[in-house]
Amino acid sequence: MINRRSLIAAAAALTLTAGAAHAQEWKKQFPELTFAVIPAENASATTDIYTPFAEYLSKEIGVPVKLRIANDYAAVIEAQRTGSAQIAFYGPASYARAVLTGVKVDPLVVQRHNTGLTGYYSVIWVRADSPYKELKDLKGKTIALVDPNSTSGNQAPRYFLNKEGASVDSFFGKSVYAGSHDNAVLAVAQGTADAAANAWNSETDNYLTRLLARGLLKNAEGKPLTEKDFRIVFKSDFLPEGPFAVLDSLPADLKAKIKQAFLDAPKKDKAAFDKLSGGKDIEFSPITAKDYDGIIGMVKYNDDQRKRS
Template structure:
């Protein structure tokens, strides 16, 4: 039988928990569904396979339906967050920075730590190993496949770091074009429509060349299957911050914290689907903040000034 003191303790505990329950209920009433969008770093099928699993996991953890939406290009994610149509977004560092620079009220919450311990990656320029090109200087007048105007490793970083070496991308290369995704840039290189391709390089054991090879996607214009060592890196940038998952600032604080907590817990609660995000190359999510991406904003501002200067 409960005595008066026990009843008083129980009543106090219930009262303390009540505001939390009310807050959780209030955001679920306002957001009975959420939308998660991702930039198209790979082909639509692979991107959907990876990130729809994350959306399903978040649905279970948050207790509301989380829909996955793949964007046509990087800018589409920026504009969808600007309009409030995507509450959770997977960005590249440059597309996140561009969103912030153009007034999108978004904030990063987590990014992945890779199995080599890094929470960032490099931008590289790739050529075919059977080509005569062994340096950036050898590529003067040649065709460069970039990824997307808002890609860090596929556009902003090579422009910024090559400029530091005295190489202006638009004048050094005879032609540049945007392939649309990291995979498409590699395909352009394989099929001979580009002499060199910009890309992300997470590690020697984790990059889009290896990922495409594992899926049987490395075939040249004649249909010949290629291997990872059929490509050569002729330029590698300094390390840049990893890809952030960002949420709208306007979301209720308890919802933002719930999203962050769920993602930090994913490697333990749903390891199979966490591993599917990176083919097992990531080991955990770690917290991040807007401050971590200030160098990327500076990089974009530098590139913007350089473009205006001609």
Template structure:
């Protein structure tokens, strides 16, 4: 027969068991590593992310260390080795991780200010250039971002292939800039004639964030504006970037990580807003299956590479 006393005892036992499990994973994981790939320079990435990581440490009750990875491959290999417990992936790099067998699970996704969960790959040229469409850039120099970047490589190559364009043959030179910022800088400085990048909306893109920080200057030292750049091609929508934790982390730890992320916009609003310059809505749950189409895209790009080898 259930009584108030037995219910109270049961609740107390459940709380004790839960606390014991938490203490168990904290002894096994005295430190968690959270890795991100810089879309900007490394110091800017630390400034943007460290306050949130401090919040995460407080919520989990264990130390969380921010790691700014050199590139997406480093994040993939870090999770494969078990050295990175939580990672902020690009869609293509997460798909790549799943393809190569990394045991990682997506749990949260970026949400745009309008509520959508996608973004675009765009091709930028300088507004002062004569180029109005991609076909006019034959024999010119093209900047991609990173081999495992969705908007900076996989989607641009997919879009160009649909147009019958092989970038390595069509352009006189193709380079991997290493980051989205570097690709825009290469275009602004005249090193390349066209650059791939990510774009959410007219007032929310890597370009607008760089402009807001005063990173782009004209030859005379005056600040550049959005009017100094032109988009000549935009892709179909790409699902937003996921946050993923190692699949074999304890269930209670994974639940605590997800809870901390999903509550961040309320509990740590100032630091959450810093991550997107106040553009994004709160993170929402996401699943591995939501990236199945991205896996197809990455496999398509892999097939293109095989044909050329």
């Protein structure tokens, strides 16, 4: 006998079957996903940090997620422009550059730090035993930047110094791109640069503490250094954290599945989640494109200043 209960059960079964069939459709189009990551640390450290998380995403999404450590920030932008990377981790300025150059991406989440904040600061470090007490003391000296598309390691210092009437290119005697946050700090530690622009979350979470945790903070003679061997001479306004983003063209249900996998990570695979920050972050928090309007404005301003110089 057909009754109301059996009809409801049949409808539910049909819905589940249709949903499964729909999922199989995107799996045919994307039997594998690529996750591109900016090289914030050196390549081996970045691989070590992100590999467990890529493995977690593979299990949650249901298709293999291949990790790609980019050679530079621009490579992540290009990987999404060409569609060869469906998921990416950006810095805020590299995300802004992607948007400004026409890459259609959808920011999903950012990491929330143990401070409760979803952002950080740009700082300029010098050695504590140097004569540089204030930013003005670095006029004519050498600064290690990170990458042209790094927020804390290039775009923010340029923006805030320009606002104070000084250009990075004219204020410093020489500026070099170190390629990663780690390398910029090590340039100061080893004496090949007088200062380094970098990211700073808190006293207990920054690139000095991360290098210390890996036993890599040493001077040119190989002597271990500590946080006390460095001094901050510049600190920017607060900056939003960089987003984990997906191609806007992905099927809506796939995007939702990826986003949910990120949001569930702290509970479903805490070890992989903690690896991303050395245990210093507490969760992923949703983010929207509008949250980066200020960063897009910063990048536009810097571009305009460069054209005028």
